[in-house]
Protein backbone atom coordinates (compact mmCIF):
# COMPACT_ATOMS: atom_id res chain seq x y z
CA UNK A 1 0.00 0.00 0.00
CA UNK A 2 1.19 3.52 -0.81
CA UNK A 3 0.53 6.66 1.17
CA UNK A 4 1.32 10.36 1.35
CA UNK A 5 0.83 13.11 3.91
CA UNK A 6 -1.44 16.05 3.30
CA UNK A 7 -2.76 19.05 5.20
CA UNK A 8 -6.36 20.21 5.38
CA UNK A 9 -6.69 24.01 5.31
CA UNK A 10 -9.31 26.63 4.67
CA UNK A 11 -9.66 30.30 3.79
CA UNK A 12 -13.01 31.66 5.01
CA UNK A 13 -14.46 28.16 4.86
CA UNK A 14 -13.28 27.49 1.27
CA UNK A 15 -11.50 24.23 2.10
CA UNK A 16 -8.45 22.62 0.58
CA UNK A 17 -6.38 19.47 0.60
CA UNK A 18 -2.78 20.65 0.38
CA UNK A 19 -0.05 18.28 -0.79
CA UNK A 20 3.63 19.19 -0.64
CA UNK A 21 5.39 17.39 -3.50
CA UNK A 22 8.79 18.67 -2.33
CA UNK A 23 8.38 15.91 0.23
CA UNK A 24 5.56 13.60 -0.85
CA UNK A 25 4.94 11.49 -3.95
CA UNK A 26 1.40 11.40 -5.27
CA UNK A 27 -0.25 9.15 -7.89
CA UNK A 28 0.08 10.38 -11.47
CA UNK A 29 -3.61 10.83 -12.20
CA UNK A 30 -4.20 13.99 -10.19
CA UNK A 31 -7.67 14.51 -11.59
CA UNK A 32 -8.84 11.12 -10.28
CA UNK A 33 -7.06 11.71 -6.96
CA UNK A 34 -8.72 15.12 -6.50
CA UNK A 35 -12.14 13.62 -7.24
CA UNK A 36 -11.53 10.76 -4.76
CA UNK A 37 -10.19 12.84 -1.90
CA UNK A 38 -12.47 15.88 -2.28
CA UNK A 39 -15.67 13.83 -2.00
CA UNK A 40 -17.73 14.94 0.98
CA UNK A 41 -18.62 12.32 3.61
CA UNK A 42 -17.05 9.44 1.65
CA UNK A 43 -13.51 10.85 1.82
CA UNK A 44 -11.61 13.87 3.20
CA UNK A 45 -13.89 16.41 1.56
CA UNK A 46 -12.65 19.69 0.04
CA UNK A 47 -13.56 22.32 -2.53
CA UNK A 48 -10.13 22.24 -4.17
CA UNK A 49 -7.05 20.03 -4.28
CA UNK A 50 -3.77 21.97 -4.05
CA UNK A 51 -0.35 20.68 -5.09
CA UNK A 52 2.78 22.59 -4.11
CA UNK A 53 6.02 21.87 -5.95
CA UNK A 54 8.97 23.35 -7.82
CA UNK A 55 8.32 26.48 -9.87
CA UNK A 56 9.21 26.73 -13.54
CA UNK A 57 10.30 30.34 -13.08
CA UNK A 58 13.45 30.99 -11.05
CA UNK A 59 11.71 34.10 -9.76
CA UNK A 60 9.01 32.23 -7.80
CA UNK A 61 9.47 30.47 -4.45
CA UNK A 62 7.30 27.53 -5.50
CA UNK A 63 4.46 26.50 -7.77
CA UNK A 64 0.85 25.89 -6.82
CA UNK A 65 -1.36 23.72 -9.04
CA UNK A 66 -5.07 23.63 -8.35
CA UNK A 67 -7.83 21.16 -9.17
CA UNK A 68 -11.53 21.51 -8.45
CA UNK A 69 -13.49 18.81 -6.59
CA UNK A 70 -14.65 17.53 -10.02
CA UNK A 71 -11.01 17.01 -11.06
CA UNK A 72 -10.86 19.95 -13.49
CA UNK A 73 -7.79 22.21 -13.58
CA UNK A 74 -8.03 25.77 -12.23
CA UNK A 75 -5.88 28.67 -13.40
CA UNK A 76 -5.72 30.33 -9.99
CA UNK A 77 -7.35 30.32 -6.55
CA UNK A 78 -7.29 33.33 -4.26
CA UNK A 79 -8.07 31.61 -0.96
CA UNK A 80 -5.56 28.85 -1.70
CA UNK A 81 -2.82 31.41 -2.40
CA UNK A 82 -3.23 32.72 1.15
CA UNK A 83 -3.19 29.18 2.56
CA UNK A 84 -0.12 28.26 0.49
CA UNK A 85 1.74 31.26 1.91
CA UNK A 86 1.23 30.31 5.58
CA UNK A 87 1.76 26.62 4.78
CA UNK A 88 5.10 27.42 3.12
CA UNK A 89 6.16 29.43 6.18
CA UNK A 90 5.19 26.66 8.60
CA UNK A 91 6.99 24.02 6.53
CA UNK A 92 10.15 26.11 6.09
CA UNK A 93 9.77 26.35 2.30
CA UNK A 94 10.29 30.10 2.77
CA UNK A 95 11.96 32.13 5.49
CA UNK A 96 10.58 35.55 4.70
CA UNK A 97 7.03 36.91 5.05
CA UNK A 98 7.15 38.07 1.43
CA UNK A 99 6.92 35.43 -1.27
CA UNK A 100 6.10 34.76 -4.89
CA UNK A 101 3.82 31.90 -5.85
CA UNK A 102 3.62 30.58 -9.41
CA UNK A 103 0.26 29.39 -10.76
CA UNK A 104 -0.97 28.66 -14.29
CA UNK A 105 -1.60 32.42 -14.64
CA UNK A 106 1.87 33.60 -13.63
CA UNK A 107 3.38 34.86 -10.40
CA UNK A 108 1.36 36.24 -7.48
CA UNK A 109 3.02 38.28 -4.73
CA UNK A 110 2.00 37.40 -1.19
CA UNK A 111 2.74 39.05 2.16
CA UNK A 112 2.10 37.35 5.49
CA UNK A 113 0.85 40.14 7.75
CA UNK A 114 1.62 40.57 11.46
CA UNK A 115 -1.84 39.36 12.48
CA UNK A 116 -1.35 36.12 10.49
CA UNK A 117 -3.61 37.21 7.65
CA UNK A 118 -2.20 37.23 4.12
CA UNK A 119 -2.33 39.95 1.47
CA UNK A 120 -2.03 38.85 -2.15
CA UNK A 121 -1.62 40.77 -5.39
CA UNK A 122 -4.02 38.48 -7.22
CA UNK A 123 -3.95 39.61 -10.85
CA UNK A 124 -4.58 42.46 -13.25
CA UNK A 125 -8.26 41.85 -13.99
CA UNK A 126 -9.72 41.84 -17.48
CA UNK A 127 -13.21 41.99 -18.95
CA UNK A 128 -12.28 41.18 -22.55
CA UNK A 129 -13.95 38.42 -24.56
CA UNK A 130 -10.68 36.52 -24.97
CA UNK A 131 -9.60 36.64 -21.32
CA UNK A 132 -12.98 35.65 -19.96
CA UNK A 133 -13.41 32.93 -22.61
CA UNK A 134 -16.64 34.28 -24.04
CA UNK A 135 -18.30 32.83 -27.10
CA UNK A 136 -19.77 36.22 -27.98
CA UNK A 137 -19.03 39.31 -30.06
CA UNK A 138 -19.39 41.63 -27.11
CA UNK A 139 -18.10 41.57 -23.54
CA UNK A 140 -20.69 40.79 -20.88
CA UNK A 141 -21.14 44.02 -18.94
CA UNK A 142 -24.47 44.08 -17.18
CA UNK A 143 -25.77 42.10 -20.16
CA UNK A 144 -28.93 40.03 -19.55
CA UNK A 145 -28.18 36.32 -19.82
CA UNK A 146 -30.96 33.73 -19.74
CA UNK A 147 -31.04 30.06 -18.85
CA UNK A 148 -34.38 28.26 -18.58
CA UNK A 149 -36.72 30.61 -16.68
CA UNK A 150 -33.88 32.68 -15.15
CA UNK A 151 -32.45 35.95 -16.50
CA UNK A 152 -29.63 37.87 -14.78
CA UNK A 153 -27.61 40.87 -16.01
CA UNK A 154 -24.09 39.42 -15.99
CA UNK A 155 -20.67 41.06 -15.98
CA UNK A 156 -17.81 38.78 -16.96
CA UNK A 157 -14.43 39.37 -15.28
CA UNK A 158 -11.24 37.34 -15.45
CA UNK A 159 -8.72 37.46 -12.60
CA UNK A 160 -6.86 34.55 -14.18
CA UNK A 161 -9.94 32.35 -13.95
CA UNK A 162 -13.37 33.24 -15.39
CA UNK A 163 -16.15 34.82 -13.34
CA UNK A 164 -19.60 36.24 -14.03
CA UNK A 165 -21.04 38.70 -11.53
CA UNK A 166 -24.68 39.67 -11.10
CA UNK A 167 -26.44 42.01 -8.65
CA UNK A 168 -29.58 40.92 -6.85
CA UNK A 169 -31.73 42.38 -4.05
CA UNK A 170 -31.83 39.18 -2.05
CA UNK A 171 -29.11 36.52 -2.04
CA UNK A 172 -30.17 34.29 0.86
CA UNK A 173 -33.21 32.81 -0.85
CA UNK A 174 -31.59 32.08 -4.24
CA UNK A 175 -31.70 28.40 -5.17
CA UNK A 176 -28.04 28.16 -6.22
CA UNK A 177 -28.16 24.36 -6.60
CA UNK A 178 -30.61 24.93 -9.44
CA UNK A 179 -29.45 28.28 -10.86
CA UNK A 180 -25.67 27.84 -10.46
CA UNK A 181 -25.12 24.94 -12.88
CA UNK A 182 -27.33 26.55 -15.55
CA UNK A 183 -25.03 29.57 -15.74
CA UNK A 184 -21.75 27.74 -14.99
CA UNK A 185 -22.45 25.68 -18.12
CA UNK A 186 -24.07 28.49 -20.16
CA UNK A 187 -23.04 28.23 -23.81
CA UNK A 188 -21.58 31.74 -23.76
CA UNK A 189 -18.74 30.57 -21.44
CA UNK A 190 -16.32 28.45 -23.48
CA UNK A 191 -14.49 27.24 -20.34
CA UNK A 192 -17.51 27.40 -18.00
CA UNK A 193 -17.46 30.11 -15.29
CA UNK A 194 -17.72 30.79 -11.59
CA UNK A 195 -20.95 32.68 -10.90
CA UNK A 196 -21.26 35.38 -8.19
CA UNK A 197 -24.53 36.77 -6.83
CA UNK A 198 -24.01 40.09 -5.08
CA UNK A 199 -25.98 42.36 -2.79
CA UNK A 200 -24.58 45.86 -2.25
CA UNK A 201 -24.65 46.83 1.44
CA UNK A 202 -23.01 50.27 1.21
CA UNK A 203 -20.29 52.17 -0.68
CA UNK A 204 -17.50 50.01 0.73
CA UNK A 205 -19.28 46.77 1.55
CA UNK A 206 -20.90 44.05 -0.55
CA UNK A 207 -22.21 40.61 0.30
CA UNK A 208 -21.98 37.66 -2.10
CA UNK A 209 -22.74 34.01 -2.67
CA UNK A 210 -20.75 31.99 -5.15
CA UNK A 211 -21.42 29.01 -7.35
CA UNK A 212 -17.95 27.72 -8.21
CA UNK A 213 -17.13 26.04 -11.48
CA UNK A 214 -16.30 22.43 -10.70
CA UNK A 215 -17.03 22.64 -6.97
CA UNK A 216 -20.60 23.93 -6.52
CA UNK A 217 -21.62 26.45 -3.87
CA UNK A 218 -18.69 27.16 -1.54
CA UNK A 219 -18.50 29.29 1.61
CA UNK A 220 -16.01 31.64 -0.05
CA UNK A 221 -14.11 32.26 -3.27
CA UNK A 222 -11.15 34.65 -3.16
CA UNK A 223 -10.85 35.15 -6.89
CA UNK A 224 -14.65 35.56 -6.96
CA UNK A 225 -14.48 38.28 -4.31
CA UNK A 226 -11.83 40.06 -6.43
CA UNK A 227 -14.01 39.76 -9.55
CA UNK A 228 -16.97 41.14 -7.58
CA UNK A 229 -14.95 44.11 -6.32
CA UNK A 230 -13.74 44.86 -9.86
CA UNK A 231 -17.26 44.64 -11.32
CA UNK A 232 -18.60 46.81 -8.47
CA UNK A 233 -16.01 49.54 -9.08
CA UNK A 234 -16.59 49.43 -12.85
CA UNK A 235 -20.38 49.67 -12.39
CA UNK A 236 -19.97 52.42 -9.76
CA UNK A 237 -22.03 50.54 -7.17
CA UNK A 238 -19.21 50.36 -4.55
CA UNK A 239 -15.68 51.68 -4.03
CA UNK A 240 -12.23 50.42 -3.10
CA UNK A 241 -11.26 49.42 -0.43
CA UNK A 242 -14.19 47.06 -0.26
CA UNK A 243 -15.24 44.55 2.35
CA UNK A 244 -16.67 41.49 0.64
CA UNK A 245 -18.73 39.35 3.02
CA UNK A 246 -19.03 35.69 2.10
CA UNK A 247 -20.83 32.88 3.88
CA UNK A 248 -17.56 31.79 5.53
CA UNK A 249 -16.08 35.18 6.40
CA UNK A 250 -14.94 38.57 5.11
CA UNK A 251 -12.25 39.51 2.62
CA UNK A 252 -10.80 42.98 2.10
CA UNK A 253 -10.28 43.90 -1.56
CA UNK A 254 -8.40 46.90 -2.98
CA UNK A 255 -8.38 47.91 -6.65
CA UNK A 256 -7.24 51.24 -8.08
CA UNK A 257 -8.77 50.67 -11.50
CA UNK A 258 -8.06 49.34 -14.99
CA UNK A 259 -4.52 48.13 -15.61
CA UNK A 260 -3.81 47.79 -11.87
CA UNK A 261 -3.59 44.53 -9.92
CA UNK A 262 -6.32 43.64 -7.50
CA UNK A 263 -5.25 42.98 -3.90
CA UNK A 264 -6.98 40.67 -1.48
CA UNK A 265 -6.41 40.31 2.28
CA UNK A 266 -7.87 37.66 4.51
CA UNK A 267 -7.29 34.72 6.81
CA UNK A 268 -5.70 31.33 6.11
CA UNK A 269 -6.25 28.48 8.58
CA UNK A 270 -4.82 25.04 9.30
CA UNK A 271 -7.35 22.30 10.11
CA UNK A 272 -5.35 19.05 10.42
CA UNK A 273 -2.45 17.00 9.05
CA UNK A 274 -3.13 13.45 7.95
CA UNK A 275 -2.06 10.55 5.73
CA UNK A 276 -3.90 9.23 2.67
CA UNK A 277 -3.39 5.57 1.86
CA UNK A 278 -4.24 4.03 -1.48
Ligand SMILES: N[C@H](CCC[C@H](N)C(=O)O)C(=O)O
Pocket residue numbers: 014048068073074075076077078079080161162194212213214215218220221222223224
Ligand atom coordinates in the same frame (compact mmCIF):
# COMPACT_ATOMS: atom_id res chain seq x y z
N1 LIG B 1 -12.05 29.05 -4.53
C1 LIG B 1 -11.04 29.66 -5.34
C2 LIG B 1 -11.27 29.68 -6.79
C3 LIG B 1 -11.47 28.36 -7.41
C4 LIG B 1 -12.15 28.64 -8.68
C5 LIG B 1 -12.54 27.44 -9.38
N2 LIG B 1 -13.78 26.91 -8.91
C6 LIG B 1 -12.52 27.66 -10.89
O1 LIG B 1 -12.90 26.71 -11.57
O2 LIG B 1 -12.11 28.72 -11.38
C7 LIG B 1 -10.67 31.03 -4.88
O3 LIG B 1 -10.62 31.25 -3.67
O4 LIG B 1 -10.34 31.88 -5.69
